[in-house]
Amino acid sequence: MPVVNRIADYADEMKAWRQHLHSIPELALDLPKTAAFVKEQLLAMGVDELHEGIATSGMVAIINGRGPGQTMGLRADMDALPIMEETGKDYASGHAGNMHACGHDGHTTMLLGAAKYLAETRNFAGRVALIFQPAEETIGGARIMVEEGVIERFDIAEVYALHTAPGFPTGQFVTTPGPIMAAVDEFHIHIKGLGGHGALPHETRDPVVAACGIAQAIQTIVSRNHFALDDLVVSVTQIHTGSADNIVPETAYINGTVRTFDKGVQAMVMRRLEAIVAGQAQAYDVTAELNYEVGYPATVNTPSKAERAIDVAREIAGEAMAIGDCERQMGAEDFSFFLEARPGAYLFLGQGEGPSVHHPKFDFNDDIAPIGASFFARMVERLQPVG
Incomplete structure (x- = not known):
């Protein structure tokens, strides 16, 4: 079946919500205006419980169904990015330097649309826990919410999320069983x-040459240290050093990212980085310190839950517009922490052609908000039927 008729009736209201959220982008855990707006809407909808202050500005709203049953978790992220917006929209960011460039304003809107419908109809058993999460883009608000006990506190049995996907056909759902997004680490x-005079390099121990040697050697991790069919990305993304053409600097700095799906591959990368940094430092007669920071784990869908989710997506979008075996991506997502704690699935929702996420001209496509809200609502009704 297509978009839920009642949710289609909310389309203009949802568009207004989304564009207001777009105009007030906030970062990380500090989302006072965003959280206040979400709270206002949820209370007006008549949710049964509203729990605030989780992971600073996150919240969980509870809607009770008709009769006993499990609690399904539905999650939307709320934070924005530190990007100067270039969309030229009349609802563009009013917070200079901040922008909803990843569609979280749309994610929040879709979950609010589902909340309005579910609170009105309650055509399901058990409960639904609507999770509004901060800090997906930065320190992992999902991790903080899990550590603060939201899963146990609200007895969440399974959990689902959507992410907008520029470049995919408008309204197309895409997911896959098992890993869908990579783990992300940084080094x-x-x-x-x-340091010394550029004309007297023999009197220096040059960190520039050492940095070049280390960066070159790091490239061999992918090309020579791992099985070619195991997905792995190791990218050097920054090298900073020097101040003038005639000065050999004292220090240099290298930064990069590691993307993996397998913990064994991740461990291998860590070992090789340690060996390369130590060996190259000795070879160039410098000292070098490696700081490896483990970030979000891989986002791994529970196969049975991904299959059920794509079945619901087919009801909303049609057979051709629901792809259940997409290629996994090397991007990362902190929804992985929820999926480590409970079974569930993460899906993409196509929003058509246009600038990609994290681009200063990106804008969420308001036409897909009722589609995403319908998916969330039907997930609850189909998986937790009354009687």
């Missing part, structure tokens, strides 16, 4: 040599 390498 920082601080090199210390001995």
